[in-house]
Amino acid sequence: MTFDIAVKRIYEAPDKADGQRVLVDRIWPRGVSKEHAALALWLKEIAPSDELRKWFGHEPARWAEFRERYRVELDGNDEAVAQLRGLLGEGKVTLLYGAHDEAHNNAVALAGYLRGTG
Template sequence: MQLKRIYEKRTEEDNVRILVDRLWPRGLSKEEVELDVWLKEIGPTNELRRWFRHDQEKFPQFRELYLQELKDDPQKKSAYDQLKKYYEENDGQITLVFSAKEQEYNHVQVLKEKLENTKKH
């Protein structure tokens, strides 16, 4: 599984490119992005996103709150189930695409960890 900013061009290694943000990235057309899937429902709520603001110190709490959202919100749960299906059907060879400048402390890292943990069970 790869994680890439939306501004990075598609490569052969990308396989299935899945945008996992609630909002469409500014200044880009759908043609430029070359996506296969957009799972906008899977992104964190605006409230959680605003509270977190990619603050490294808040990341452990953000992680727990976001995992709870994925579990409790029916739309997020459904979107996660779709993501998991793509992950399994492609033997983990998917690319999660996002627009955040912060690449280490974001919701995509939480999704990656959750997907990789389900594969182990």
């Protein structure tokens, strides 16, 4: 099954084309109101563990290993993954994150995991 998944910084303005907006960070992003976020769901349970998040530290050199470690965590997180796949079965989902790095963050890794490409 192919899913319609987008990835976007939560600081970008919501758009009707986003579909269901899901925040996939464990920590609420600074300076973002719940109204501005326009979330369908805050699925903090699907975020990387605090230990993994702190180890990664958004260091691009650790990206490949971070993705592998996060994949292992996701493989053991059936409930949260099933909840997100359920939303994807209803249509487009935009995974939201707060990190500055648009290429190396948990939402990008999670989208790859859900697509079966990473």
